[in-house]
Amino acid sequence: MLTKRIKRLSPYVPGEQPQDRSYIKLNTNENPYPPTPLIEPFLKSFDIERLRLYPDPLFGTLRKAISKRYNIDISQVFVGNGSDEVLAFAFYAFFDSVRGNLIFPEFSYSFYPVYCDFYGIEYRKIPLTENFTIDINDYLVEESSCGVVFPNPNAPTGILLPLEKVTALMEHYPADRVVIIDEAYVDFGGESAISLIERFKNLLIIRTFSKSMSLAALRLGFAMGDEGLINALFAVKDSFNSYPADLIAQRIGEIAINDTAYYQAITQKIINNREFLSKALKDLGWHVLPSKANFIFAGKKGLKGEAIYKGLKEEGILVRHFNTEGIQNFVRITIGTDEEIKTLIASIQRLF
Structure with a gap:
């Protein structure tokens, strides 16, 4: 009964969400702090009568709020059901194998090859340097590619590609091929490339409400780029699902995007805890890669990453281990609250 397509798929594997006991969850890069308190009065006063109507398929008020926040035009903003859906629409709209392989880092967001397999896009993984950084020259020597996509900061390494390097990539990469920068973690110390979208019509920035805005359960993401790219995303969206973001999610997103003071405060707490944990390890x-995300990527000589993961899990602490050649002796640790980080450090001292 199944098609050949479904038999070829290797689905994305999300971080585990075990229910057998209470854990300190430092494995899925969730924000340890609650979202803006301004959301609560909205929910308490929400008129359920409004639920009988479809939400705005153009996300008008939310897109307007996003455009104001980042000083761009509303025509340069797209909204979707989480940044993963926005990425999926973008892969469909901009990448195919007629013009060559899609290229992205060897160690990167593991959903990228899943999208490629889903849409039948040929791809090539570009090795990182020995320091786990992205060398833009490796992306410019590719004889034929249909586009580029990478997270910045990268995941799972957490390493930032500086804006001047992003600019250099855009200056030398073919202008008729799209470059997607996945900025899911940029608020934790990176410098966004939003300032470049006016200059480079082939640049698409994708962001999420899940990380710095503490709204992972809401499933809301957005893209920013040239109006032509945004129109293409709307065409894909309206060929799949006209209403991917519900009424409540759109309104909560608008509230969150406007409360910059609250989110700057909790983001700084996470940055402080990241630096504290990095120094302690x-x-x-331990070897700790320089992170500008809400997680660190770390390992210790003589220790297998799987052993670190299992040892901490027995202690009631979840971290993420990738059983992938080249990074199998690292673990990715989400930055938690002060208390969670101190508990983690104490467990590491005792176990390893």
């Missing part, structure tokens, strides 16, 4: 002899 380095002092214990």
Whole structure:
């Protein structure tokens, strides 16, 4: 009964969400702090009569709020059901194998090859440098490619590609091929490339409400780029599902995008805890990659990443391990609250 297509799929595997006990969850890069308190009065006063009507398929008020927040035009903003859906629409709209392979980092967001397999897009993974950084020259020597996509900061490494390097990539990459920068973690110390979208019509920035805005359960993401790219995303969206973002999600997104002071405050807490944890692990002899995300990527010589993961899980602490050649001796650790990070450090000192 199944098609050949479904038999070829290798689905994305999300971070585990075990229910057998209470865990300190440092494995899925969720924000340890609640979203803006301004959401609560909206929910308490919401008129359920409004639920009988379809939501705005153009996301008008939310797109307007996003455009104001980032000082761009509303025509340069698209909204979807989480950044994963926005990415999926973008892969469909902009990448095919007629013009060559899609290229992205060897160690990167593991949903990228899943989208490629789903849509039948040929791809090539570009190795990182020995320091786990992206070398833009490796993306410019590719003889034939249909586009580029990478997270910035990268995941799972957390390493940022500086804006001047992003600019250099855009200056030398073919202008008729789209470059997608997945900025899911940029608020935690990176510099966004939003300022480049006026100059480069082939640049698409994708963001999420899940990380810095503490709204992972809401499933809301957005893209920013040239109006032509945005119109293409709307065409894909309206060929699949005209209403991917519901009424409540759109309104909560608008509230969140406007409360910059609250989110700047909790983001700074996460940055502080990241630096505290990084220093503590380095002092214990661990190798910690320089992160500008809400997580760190770390390992210790002589220890297998799987052993670190299993040992901490027995302690009631979840971290993420990738059983992938080249990074199998690292673990990715989401930055938690002060108390969670102190508990983690104490467990690491005791176990390893």
